[in-house]
Amino acid sequence: MSDTDRPDKKPDQAAALREALNRGAYQHAQRLLQTLHPAEIAALLESTPSPEREFIWTLVPAEENGEVLLHVNDDVRNALIRHMDPAELVAATEHLDLDDLADLIDDLPRAVTRQLLQAMDQQERWRLETVLSYPAESAGGLMNPEVTTVRPNVTLDVVIRYLRLKAELPDQTEQLVIVDRYGHYVGTLPLQTLLISDPDKTVAEVMDTEVEPIPVDLPARKVAQRFADRDLLSAPVVSVDGLVIGRITIDDVVDVIRDESEHSMMSQVGLNEEEDMFAPALQSFRRRTLWLGINLVTAFIASAVVGLFEATLQQVVALAVLMPIVASMGGIAGSQTQTLIIRGLAQGRLTASNAQRFINKEIILGLLNGLAWALVTALLAFVWFGRSDLALVMGLAMVVNLLLAAASGIGVPLMMRRLSIDPALAGHVVLTTVTDVAGFFAFLGLGSLLLR
Amino acid sequence: MSDTDRPDKKPDQAAALREALNRGAYQHAQRLLQTLHPAEIAALLESTPSPEREFIWTLVPAEENGEVLLHVNDDVRNALIRHMDPAELVAATEHLDLDDLADLIDDLPRAVTRQLLQAMDQQERWRLETVLSYPAESAGGLMNPEVTTVRPNVTLDVVIRYLRLKAELPDQTEQLVIVDRYGHYVGTLPLQTLLISDPDKTVAEVMDTEVEPIPVDLPARKVAQRFADRDLLSAPVVSVDGLVIGRITIDDVVDVIRDESEHSMMSQVGLNEEEDMFAPALQSFRRRTLWLGINLVTAFIASAVVGLFEATLQQVVALAVLMPIVASMGGIAGSQTQTLIIRGLAQGRLTASNAQRFINKEIILGLLNGLAWALVTALLAFVWFGRSDLALVMGLAMVVNLLLAAASGIGVPLMMRRLSIDPALAGHVVLTTVTDVAGFFAFLGLGSLLLR
Numbered sequence: 090m091s092d093t094d095r096p097d098k099k100p101d102q103a104a105a106l107r108e109a110l111n112r113g114a115y116q117h118a119q120r121l122l123q124t125l126h127p128a129e130i131a132a133l134l135e136s137t138p139s140p141e142r143e144f145i146w147t148l149v150p151a152e153e154n155g156e157v158l159l160h161v162n163d164d165v166r167n168a169l170i171r172h173m174d175p176a177e178l179v180a181a182t183e184h185l186d187l188d189d190l191a192d193l194i195d196d197l198p199r200a201v202t203r204q205l206l207q208a209m210d211q212q213e214r215w216r217l218e219t220v221l222s223y224p225a226e227s228a229g230g231l232m233n234p235e236v237t238t239v240r241p242n243v244t245l246d247v248v249i250r251y252l253r254l255k256a257e258l259p260d261q262t263e264q265l266v267i268v269d270r271y272g273h274y275v276g277t278l279p280l281q282t283l284l285i286s287d288p289d290k291t292v293a294e295v296m297d298t299e300v301e302p303i304p305v306d307l308p309a310r311k312v313a314q315r316f317a318d319r320d321l322l323s324a325p326v327v328s329v330d331g332l333v334i335g336r337i338t339i340d341d342v343v344d345v346i347r348d349e350s351e352h353s354m355m356s357q358v359g360l361n362e363e364e365d366m367f368a369p370a371l372q373s374f375r376r377r378t379l380w381l382g383i384n385l386v387t388a389f390i391a392s393a394v395v396g397l398f399e400a401t402l403q404q405v406v407a408l409a410v411l412m413p414i415v416a417s418m419g420g421i422a423g424s425q426t427q428t429l430i431i432r433g434l435a436q437g438r439l440t441a442s443n444a445q446r447f448i449n450k451e452i453i454l455g456l457l458n459g460l461a462w463a464l465v466t467a468l469l470a471f472v473w474f475g476r477s478d479l480a481l482v483m484g485l486a487m488v489v490n491l492l493l494a495a496a497s498g499i500g501v502p503l504m505m506r507r508l509s510i511d512p513a514l515a516g517h518v519v520l521t522t523v524t525d526v527a528g529f530f531a532f533l534g535l536g537s538l539l540l541r
Numbered sequence: 542m543s544d545t546d547r548p549d550k551k552p553d554q555a556a557a558l559r560e561a562l563n564r565g566a567y568q569h570a571q572r573l574l575q576t577l578h579p580a581e582i583a584a585l586l587e588s589t590p591s592p593e594r595e596f597i598w599t600l601v602p603a604e605e606n607g608e609v610l611l612h613v614n615d616d617v618r619n620a621l622i623r624h625m626d627p628a629e630l631v632a633a634t635e636h637l638d639l640d641d642l643a644d645l646i647d648d649l650p651r652a653v654t655r656q657l658l659q660a661m662d663q664q665e666r667w668r669l670e671t672v673l674s675y676p677a678e679s680a681g682g683l684m685n686p687e688v689t690t691v692r693p694n695v696t697l698d699v700v701i702r703y704l705r706l707k708a709e710l711p712d713q714t715e716q717l718v719i720v721d722r723y724g725h726y727v728g729t730l731p732l733q734t735l736l737i738s739d740p741d742k743t744v745a746e747v748m749d750t751e752v753e754p755i756p757v758d759l760p761a762r763k764v765a766q767r768f769a770d771r772d773l774l775s776a777p778v779v780s781v782d783g784l785v786i787g788r789i790t791i792d793d794v795v796d797v798i799r800d801e802s803e804h805s806m807m808s809q810v811g812l813n814e815e816e817d818m819f820a821p822a823l824q825s826f827r828r829r830t831l832w833l834g835i836n837l838v839t840a841f842i843a844s845a846v847v848g849l850f851e852a853t854l855q856q857v858v859a860l861a862v863l864m865p866i867v868a869s870m871g872g873i874a875g876s877q878t879q880t881l882i883i884r885g886l887a888q889g890r891l892t893a894s895n896a897q898r899f900i901n902k903e904i905i906l907g908l909l910n911g912l913a914w915a916l917v918t919a920l921l922a923f924v925w926f927g928r929s930d931l932a933l934v935m936g937l938a939m940v941v942n943l944l945l946a947a948a949s950g951i952g953v954p955l956m957m958r959r960l961s962i963d964p965a966l967a968g969h970v971v972l973t974t975v976t977d978v979a980g981f982f983a984f985l986g987l988g989s990l991l992l993r
Contacts, residue, residue, distance in 0.1 A: 263774065406854045461826070
């Protein structure tokens, strides 16, 4: 999708806000902040350097504080929390949904947590502990334990009267969950169905039993996949015994999908998506050092291979001129294969039963690529340096290298997966090291054999 | 997120299906297919090579055909459509929602489209044409023109009786849209509110006027941002005159978010996300040639820079050994800065008012990086080759190169954006060309000045 944006009014509001702050119109700024949603205020805070950021934070309406803290990245959240006293923090967070509070609670000072827990009744505390007992990246960590349940044997009319009596439903409730007398999952009753059906019918007559409940230990990524595949708005979560213990709503799933995509974009270059854009340079320096250090090691490995052929390079300096081309083409072709494998694995499209077909195809493709680009690069090398032996070395190296690139594009991600390392994270570094080493070795090795 | 998956039952179903096909148990296979949702069948088809794919397609229940066609990628869809006769295609697609049909219609043979249009009544045809008249990547392209609207002055009781009379609501309806007598947007009425409120109240008394309607020309990416920021399940779409002309539901938005993330992952290595994993090698070869060709041109540019210093390389062959290190470190550091800029621009976090602060920080960081890695690499070069002049060249080149890398990491995406090229697509190739050229030039240039 193109990033050439059409004008939208939100950036204008942010600009208007900054302009109001600059000319000291704080009341006007406060009114502008009131028109923004918490996620939009969070974006504004993330895109404002300190100390303006802390100042804007004091202008944010107190009732929005909790929601805004939920939406900012970890670095910014910690900085904002440091500027709040315990009473403010308790006030900001005590009205959050339990699943949201669970996401935040690790970042709160211990005194605040203790106070929050004391203010809760027995049932709420128990529910919070339930959510906290599951890994954040699982259905249990995503779910909200507040579910409106009804029994299958009552009439719709009774359900409607029950809801009017309750006078409030959890946010984003678009279906009720049907449970038996022991709390086991039976089905769901969409509010739509409740509204349009004959009120004298029973829940059992109109309920939907198609929705499969989500096991509490399903990984978040698979929860997201299921929501997307089946166009779900919400789904009940059940324990191993089939008891309904919570529900997951699509808004949390959307966050999972967005976070995952941001995480993979950032981690490819060794960055953390929770980092503050305006962190002090020294702090960013420390964080990015590891990645540059790893890269230096891999670059030295490639250099060491070149070093093996110092004598040959001395004799035929054209090899030094052409060697970046061989390595670079291998890196690109290998990344294409690797990206397809990583996607196939992540989406479950690549399985034991079809992998061989895919691998065969990519190897044949590597050979085709090798032959085609061998011709092109050999010709260019001949035109440039006027040496047919150099052109031959170039062509042969290209065939070898592009075949090896296809093989590494397949082998590297599969090996990393076997080692339980995320291939999307470290795959690129490992792959280019392999293709660099192989490319330099093939090209300079052939050069040392065939040229003088 | 780690890709080391826990066991899930879906892959087993796919495996069970393949196993059933292998032993010729077609009825069993057909029953298994009936338990899968259309998106899951689509995934299965995408992960099965031809001709098994076409055979499975014949076993898919006819009533699922339309939905499955919606979910497979373009290549696979075209292949499946080629195997269907017009009558089958009409049957498969005539019951799709209008917004889904609009996504599919370009891929259908003309005879099928004509037949579909003839089978529609005047109003449906007009609605379809409305959706088709907007770009697919805009709110208009995403919306479904079927909206259930009510007037503000009626009582909830009347609304409930009206809905029971209709006896059916469009899929994923969780709120009604309130319009005035001319069809202008007034507010929304969540089904929740309708259910729990006193039935004698009027719509106007309980409706929600907080939901901002979505302008029909808002780009899809911004629609997705708004849904995510405000936790929306659906939102009304209005024309420039404020008339309600459709609604967008979260399931379409989830598809936008997922497609965008897949698109950016694939396009970084010059691949198209609509490509069939099992396309013939020759077809993939043709598609990937362009990207490898572009890369060859950029690699030759970098080589040409190296070629300028042939005489120096002849004298000091250690330069050839070390030069990949300088270029590689520049590429990595530059990508980190570039990735932050691309994300900042895409999320609207980087604006005219804060860009300078961010740029200053990254330049300071480039200097810090340059100084630190200059020390490390100079030391390593000294230990390796025992030449202090070579170590000095290495260190100086590293400072220059990492400063230039920061500058290009900022400049390249900003320049591409100005040229209306998506920096996420071509940014990496352009950036590494710049850092390679700069790295080789700095290192070899300093070498030719200071070494002999």
